[in-house]
Amino acid sequence: MKASQIFSDFLKKNHLYPIFGNPGTTEIPMLSSVEDYVLTLHDSISVAMADAYAQFSGRPSVVNLHSLPGISNSMAFITSAARNHSPVIITAGQQDRRHLYYDPLLSGDQLGMVSNYVKYAYEVRRPEEIPLAMKRAYNIAMTPPFGPTFVSFPMDIMDETADPIETNVAGHSLAALTEDEVREIMERVNSAKRVALIFGSEIDAYGAMEDARNFAHSLNVPVYVEPWAQASSYYKDDLYVQDLPPAFSAMNRILEPYDLILFIGSDVFVYPYTGEDPQFMDRSIFISTQSGHYVGETYFSDPSSFLRAAVKYARKKEWIKPNRFPEKLVYEDIIAKVHRHLKGYTAVDEAVTASGSVRKYFADGPKTYFTSRGGPLGWGDAAAVSVAMLKKKTIGIIGDGAFMYTPQSLWTAHKYGIAAKFIVLRNNGYNILRSYSRTYGYGVEDREFLKFNFNIEKIAEGFGSEVRNYEAESDLEWINEGDAPKVLVLDVDNQIPDLF
Known part of the structure; x- marks a missing residue:
């Protein structure tokens, strides 16, 4: 089987169509059997489209970039996909290996260029390993914390024929704490007098919105949303107070009254420097799959698994009046x-x-x-x-x-x-x-x-x-x-x- 067909068959078998991209000569061999390609007029647009597509669908999406120039054009949105924790599989053609010594047009160190911003970067060496490389890219992209991966395809390989190494994708995106860990966390929550919940974008990524609401109402405590959330994090019900501002000075004032702050699927994103460090970390517990900027106590778990396990231990508290910070809303x-x-x-x-x-x-x-x-x-x-x-x-x-x-x-x-x-x-x-x-x-x-x-x-x-x-x-x-x-x-x- 021709390598280009091996590539196309993997995409079809694992429901990875459409591909978003803007191709060049180095990509023509790998695309010769592709069935569903969404063309953009600039390489970077394809990465941003794939990023949002993956976030909404909850599954990996595939991008096709034009070798080194296309990767260079797209670096801004590759870094965005990394910051957004989007499971995007980035592919690109590479020049024919038989004349790489001469540094031909469109060639270059593609792996080196992207390696700081993807979870996995690999250049295919043999046509039969294409399914293995793509499977690994898929599984790593969907292993918490989610993020982009990269596979490079030299032109000469895509013209070769081989018997593919058959493999199946079976990614598992959940990461759960033990029952003892959940119970220990909830004992601390239940014993605290003033508790605040901070929900973040992982709530939406893991389909845990109802779980978040059930958990919050079981405790009857104020709910905030992480600063500058990239996705929905909580229903705007009677427990919701406000989104936290992206500045430590404001966060410190809002969170000062609470003796325990539970961040679930959330981070402490900041933008303007305000001359203060976070003053609430010694009273904070972070539960997330992301490697955020956590100084407090941290547990590695997706929010859905934690919330479903924790809700049965939750004891309702007497309602307290939450702290609010004046919101500066424009238009x-x-x-x-x-x-x-x-x-x-x-x-x-x-x-x-x-x-x-x-x-x-x-x-x-x-x-x-x-x-x-x-x-x-x-x-x-x-x-x-x-x-x-x-x-x-x-x-x-x-x-x-x-x-x-x-x-x-x-x-x-x-x-x-x-x-x-x-x-x-x-x-x-x-x-x-x-x-x-x-x-x-x-x-x-x-x-x-x-x-x-x-x-x-x-x-x-x-x-x-x-x-x-x-x-x-x-x-x-x-x-x-x-x-x-x-x-x-x-x-x-x-x-x-x-x-x-």
Whole structure:
């Protein structure tokens, strides 16, 4: 069997279609038998699409990059996939090994380039081992903590024939504590007077939203959500207090009254430096599969396994009034209006200035909210398109600066008939940076390099989307209609927000 067919058969057998990618000459041999390929107009877009696709589906997705140049183009979103703990299998072609000595065009140290940001990196040496390499990439990607893996395919190997080494994928993503460990943790929870729960994005990743609610109500204690959660973490019921701000000074004030803080599937993500270290770690227990920045006591377990085992030991406590921190929400009235018209939609959020408002209204249940913790802009455009492949009711809520990084994502939506919808908040500036500058006294908030003006309407039309400017609430009904990709441009004020 030809190596390219071995590769294709593995993808089909293990339900790994579609592949997201942007191919080049080095990939043509490995793609000659591939059946389902979603083309993007830039390598990086394919990685962001695969990242969000994997998060929503809960299974590995596959990316195909164009050797060293394509990997280089995609490094920002490869690091995002790593930070997002997304099980993405990244593949790339490699130059023909018979002339690598001469450093031909498109060749290079692909494994070295990605190795710091993937859990496994391997270059195939023989055609018959392709299923083994892909199986290992699959299993490692799905071993907690989830994360991207990488397999390189030299061109000459993909033209060879061999009898494949048959293998089956049987990944197991759960990681449970012993019953004694669970009982010991719950004895401490039950004996503590003032307990707070902090739920995080792993709750959604492991389908544990109902488990989280049942556990919280069995204890009757305040519930917070981790700072800058990348996915939904808890239903917004009467126990929910607020999302923790991504700054230790604020977290310290909120968590000061509690003598035990239980972080479940969550981390202590921070953004601005506030001159304080965390003062709650000696009273904290972290239960997670991720290797977060935990200084307190830690246990390696997925949240679903822990919550289902722990709930039977939970004893209800007398309700205490929780500490709250004033939330600095931007464009809240606008996002609330959007949510009223688009209930039931999953929001892909890259409206950085307004992210707090988007989380407040949309992150209220399983698979209702996604963003990226990686940092590079442009993730949201691509992610909204791939999530819309799995759930028709998907809305990308994107800032105008972020939107301009990967607007080519709209072309992919148009080409494949994906009903991705977008609301672009246009404030003509990097307002989170302007806010940071004003708050911390850098004095560049009114400089021209933090301002811009784009004709988003023509750009979106050029990539095949239907476009409107927001004039009335009926425009929110318009974006809800039909299966074509649509963009609604909503002009908002350009006043510097108070974010820090």
